[in-house]
Amino acid sequence: MLVLAIDTATPAVTTGVVTVTGDGVEVRSSRVEINTRKHAELLMPLVLQACSDAGAALRDMDAFVVGAGPGPFTGLRVGMVTAAALGDALGRPVHGVCTLDAIAADCPTGEPLLVVTDARRREVYWAAYDEAGRRVDGPHVEAPASLTRRAGGYVAAGGMAAVLGRPVVGPESPSPGGLVAVAAEALRAGIIPGPLEPLYLRRPDAVEPTGRKRVTAG
Template sequence: MLLLALDTATPAVTVALHNGSDVIAESTQVDARRHGELLLPAVDRALHTAGLKLDAVTDIVVGIGPGPYTGLRVGLMTADTFGLALGVPVHGVCTLDGLAYAADLPGPFVVATDARRKEVYWARYDDPRTRVTDPAVDRPADIAAQVEGLPAVGAGALLYPETFPQAHGPEHVTAAALAALAAERLAKGEKLPDPRPLYLRRPDAQVPKNYKVVTPK
């Protein structure tokens, strides 16, 4: 097995290779505006570090969000393209699950990423492998009672200390964590989610409702 994992649901453009036992190469850059520019070079770096070519990959793993529309679709479209070109399966993993797995906290906790618009994408976990709520998008003040007293990880939690006073890193997901979690679940025979995006809300760009109609003279 050789998993190629990637995620663009947060400001981190992150790629990793996992051989079924260990992460053998990874590349992560944080730049919220250059997902499209940075992702393929990151894949090339990871393959070069591992001394492998793309055709050695047996499975693709991609973070399905939740995340902003533009960044998230870069990773998903790239994963789908690799899967079609190589003829290998593409597996989805919730980006919040990857952060929870990397945090490795012992008890109940919250993962929250920055959703912009003064909101967070978030979910509660009983342990690093067990999510107990569906991913949601909310204003931090509106969920304060639901997360009170719980440790929290992620950039969203760090942005709002009044709601998440026990917040700490990691800030962003890494493809290494996604790959390790996916490899663990696949080894147990679990079915991973389809590689479909968790947008949770409509994109920022909208067609104007009252645009001017130009008619020929």
């Protein structure tokens, strides 16, 4: 089974082509570029480059997997809307996965793990995983200082892992292989995914105006 993976929930724009086998996943191509402001401009060119690297076309994909966050509103929407549009145009299923789970999938198991990424506003997104790599808490958003006080006994991964003062054992952003690994069981089973649901974890900055501004005097 051939799968295209996409994630724009972190500063990295990530995409790649992955083969799902009976007992694992094999990355055929990977394209990653770090740019916090150009997710929309970079994503589709990287998708097409990843397909070319893998010797495949978009129509050859059996499914799509996309990181559903948590992540900042604008960046996260770019990846999810793109994956949804491709799935709709080609009639393929689109599986949303937690971006933090995908990062955890690329970490060695055997120790309790915290995956921590940048939520901006002096906060972090985080989730906790047990020794077998299963998520046991989160995802949440909070100030890093309060999370650091509870981080004893954990190793860390993700773009903000260093703020915890714990050993860093994993990547800053998800890989195509990690994204697909999270969805691999559902892909093998042929499960039809539900609607994509972004993990924003907090309300947007923009607010609806409460009244009209007066523009004339008197």
